[in-house]
Amino acid sequence: MWSIRNEKGLTLVEVTGVLVLTLIIISSLIYLLNQTHAGVSDVKSKEQIMGQSRTITNHIVSTVRKGFVMADGDYIDLLPLTGTGGQFVKYHFDNINNTIEVEHRIANEADIVPTTSTKYILSNQVDSIRFKALNGEMEISLTMLMPNNSTYTTSTTVKSIIRK
Numbered sequence: 001m002w003s004i005r006n007e008k009g010l011t012l013v014e015v016t017g018v019l020v021l022t023l024i025i026i027s028s029l030i031y032l033l034n035q036t037h038a039g040v041s042d043v044k045s046k047e048q049i050m051g052q053s054r055t056i057t058n059h060i061v062s063t064v065r066k067g068f069v070m071a072d073g074d075y076i077d078l079l080p081l082t083g084t085g086g087q088f089v090k091y092h093f094d095n096i097n098n099t100i101e102v103e104h105r106i107a108n109e110a111d112i113v114p115t116t117s118t119k120y121i122l123s124n125q126v127d128s129i130r131f132k133a134l135n136g137e138m139e140i141s142l143t144m145l146m147p148n149n150s151t152y153t154t155s156t157t158v159k160s161i162i163r164k
Contacts, residue, residue, distance in 0.1 A: 045147045052123040053144045053154050056100060059122060060131075060140055061158045063089050069160055070138060075131040086113050091129075098145060099124045127151050136160040 010018075060079075064070075068081035068089055079091040089104040105117040127143040141155040 042147050049125050049144050049146055050152060052125060053142055056122050056142060057140060057156055064138060064158045064160050067161055070133045072134050079131045093129045098126050100126045
């Protein structure tokens with residue numbers, strides 16, 4: 001019988017076939033790794049933004065529960081809360097930069113109110129925020145910008161210990 005085997009080694013067609021199959025397998029693995037990484041990054045970003053949402057809501061709730069009061073009404077871009085002895089906390093929403101900024105002048109542990117206020121940004125992923133105050137009760141509705149142009153909305157109600 002005749003042997004079909006080539007004793008000289010692999011032919012160019014065989015080498016090319018092996019290279020093509022190897023490239024297909026490696027490309028598929030790289031694509032899958034890239035998709036997995038993108039998915040993990042997306043989930044991480046969403047969790048971070050949801051954490052910022054909780055931080056903002058908890059900050060406002062904590063301020064109201066400390067005795068800072070607000071006048072009845074609907075507030076969209078600015079929520080002014082007042083305390084005793086010249087203390088205040090203002091939450092300002094900037095819809096151009098999607099930020100929510102806090103400005104406050106709060107007494108320290110020795111009950112000394114500083115002469116200047118402090119400002120800082122809580123988040124730069126805010127789509128909208130709305131406050132509705134009535135009879136010492138405040139509804140907070142916060143919408144955050146998520147990756148892929150989606151939004152996340154959370155809302156809560158807090159009662160003030162002091163009525164204005």
